Amino acid sequence: xxxxxxxxxISGTTRAVxxxxxxxxxxxxxxxxxxxxxxxxxxDPTTADIIGLGCPVHYFRMAAPAAQAAAALRxxxxxxxxxFVVHGTYRGVALNRARAALRRAGAREIGVFxxxxxxxxxxxxxxxxxxxxxxxxxxxxxxxERFGAGLVSAHFSALAGAPPPLPPEDRSPGWVYAAERLALxxxxxxAVYSRFMSAATQRCxxxxxxxxxxxxxxxxxAKGEVPAWGRECILCLSCAETCPEGAVRSPLDWxxxxxxxxxxxxxxxxxxxxxxxxxxxxxGRLQRTAETDxxxxxxxDQDGDDx
Numbered sequence: 001x002x003x004x005x006x007x008x009x010i011s012g013t014t015r016a017v018x019x020x021x022x023x024x025x026x027x028x029x030x031x032x033x034x035x036x037x038x039x040x041x042x043x044d045p046t047t048a049d050i051i052g053l054g055c056p057v058h059y060f061r062m063a064a065p066a067a068q069a070a071a072a073l074r075x076x077x078x079x080x081x082x083x084f085v086v087h088g089t090y091r092g093v094a095l096n097r098a099r100a101a102l103r104r105a106g107a108r109e110i111g112v113f114x115x116x117x118x119x120x121x122x123x124x125x126x127x128x129x130x131x132x133x134x135x136x137x138x139x140x141x142x143x144x145e146r147f148g149a150g151l152v153s154a155h156f157s158a159l160a161g162a163p164p165p166l167p168p169e170d171r172s173p174g175w176v177y178a179a180e181r182l183a184l185x186x187x188x189x190x191a192v193y194s195r196f197m198s199a200a201t202q203r204c205x206x207x208x209x210x211x212x213x214x215x216x217x218x219x220x221x222a223k224g225e226v227p228a229w230g231r232e233c234i235l236c237l238s239c240a241e242t243c244p245e246g247a248v249r250s251p252l253d254w255x256x257x258x259x260x261x262x263x264x265x266x267x268x269x270x271x272x273x274x275x276x277x278x279x280x281x282x283x284g285r286l287q288r289t290a291e292t293d294x295x296x297x298x299x300x301d302q303d304g305d306d307x
Contacts, residue, residue, distance in 0.1 A: 001152070003030040004048035008037040008055045008066040010215045010236055013117040013136060014086045018054055020141040021084065021113070024148020025050070032148075037065050038215060046075050050155050051107060053098050054084035056117060059184045060092025060177045064234045065216065067186065070101035080155040081107030084144075088119020088131040089268040092177055096169045109166055110154040113147045115140040116275075122237040123252055123261040124268075125281050128289070131268055133277045180260050189235050193251040194218075197229035197239075203247035209284065210239035210248055244284040 003025045007018040015036065022032040030050065035042045045051045053073075055066030062070065062085075083098035085091060095114055102109065116135035124131060136144070154164045172178060184193075199210070204226050211221035216234060221227040227239075240248035251257070268274050278289045 001030050001050070001155070002048045003032045003050040003052065003151070004035065004043065004045055005032060005052040005054070006035050006037065006042045006045070006069060007053070008063055008069070010056060010238060014054060014056050016141060017084060017086055017115060017136055017144045018052075020144035021052060021054075021148035024145040025151060027145070028149040028152035030152055037069050042069065045073060046077070046079070048079065050080045050082070050110070050151060051076060051102070052082045052084065053102060054086075055094070055098070057085055057087040057091055057094040058234065058236065059180055060090060060094065060173065061181050062094045062097050064186045064189070067097065070098060073101055073105035076102070076106040078106060078108050080110045080151070080158055081105075082109065082111040082113070082151055084113040086115060086117035086136065088117055088121070089264065089274055090173045090177065091170055092173055092181065093170065099169065108158050108163065110158050110164060111147060111151050112166060113144060115144065120241065120286055122241045123257075124265055125241065125279055125286060127261065127265045128278055128280065129265050129269055130277045130279045130286065132275055135275075176260065176263055183260075184235065189233060190231055193235060194229060194231050194233040196249070196251045197233050198249050199227050200247045200249060201226055203245045205245055205247075207244070209242055209244065213238045213242050241281070242284040
């Protein structure tokens, strides 16, 4: 029995969850193949018995590269499918859309999984907050592995006409988040917002760090030159987060987005179900400013996979 786990990740948190799920599948007797969408189109999913699709949550929906891959799925014809997401604050409609994509492609759902992921989104860290720090942790990854192992028995149960019970789809988190999704839909990012990504020439030192961290290799850079952004930007803002000079400019700097980001931070910081740490961004590195929710002060590079 062959399982194909398709995923997209920015800095490794979703990759770690995908690997744990694959480990669980292998422990239950499946031949599990992992495919990172950053390396290109996945192999033919119709050659697998079980197909998984996973990604981080971006702007309360599926990350764009995973959404594009999901839309291209075809001909699964009753094969078993499962979806998983990693989220720092709220899942929004991300898991719903991944599940719907598998169903549209003809898959039979056998499981869904989600867990927290370290959320170092620039719109939040500039406001002094890191959400779900240190996640996924060992417990999250153990849970992912157990989920993977359970998929094999769920697959055989579904073949026997007794599919496992599944949770209902997520409810929308509210109109504010829906408005954000609409304002930052993929086609707008591609056609409009990507044109406004740039580096301030007076501050840029031409170090190329932004180009090296871009998960979609969207930034063109040569030694001694100012970087230039292409049209494959997904507004993850990894480039702006890690720039030591604060030279990267993005549409999320526009005043029109400030009320949304302020609302997100305020709402998530007050949610007892979401851990957070107080942080500050210093020359492209995140530093904890005080102990929060049992966390000790520490520092580190941008590592988030969410929002």
